[in-house]
Amino acid sequence: KDGMLSGPAVSLYERLIDSSVHINQPMDLVASGGISTMDDLCVLRSIGCSGAIIGKALYEGKISMKDLSHFSLENHAE
Numbered sequence: 194k195d196g197m198l199s200g201p202a203v204s205l206y207e208r209l210i211d212s213s214v215h216i217n218q219p220m221d222l223v224a225s226g227g228i229s230t231m232d233d234l235c236v237l238r239s240i241g242c243s244g245a246i247i248g249k250a251l252y253e254g255k256i257s258m259k260d261l262s263h264f265s266l267e268n269h270a271e
Contacts, residue, residue, distance in 0.1 A: 201227045201245075203236055210241045229255045234264060 201224050213220040221243040228234065229250045237245050250256040 199227045200229070201233050201237060203240060206237065206242055207240045231256060231260050231264060238268065 206222055206224055210220065210222055213222075222241070223244040223246060224237045224242045225246040228237070228245050228247050234245055234247070234256075247256055251258070251261075
């Protein structure tokens with residue numbers, strides 16, 4: 194899905210994170226591929242992803258630096 198802007202593989206990431214917690218080896222998972230909206234980032238954060246690669250979404254203007262700045266500030270406030 195990398196570079197396709199077709200939505201992240203949320204169910205896969207969720208299963209990986211849940212599995213790592215289940216075996217008592219939590220992981221920091223960085224999502225990559227398909228991310229095209231701030232809503233995608235919110236969902237990824239809510240399931241426990243520690244980061245996301247959003248190169249094409251930035252390049253194509255789907256996500257703005259202003260939106261990222263607000264998202265980052267909100268994330269640190271939690």
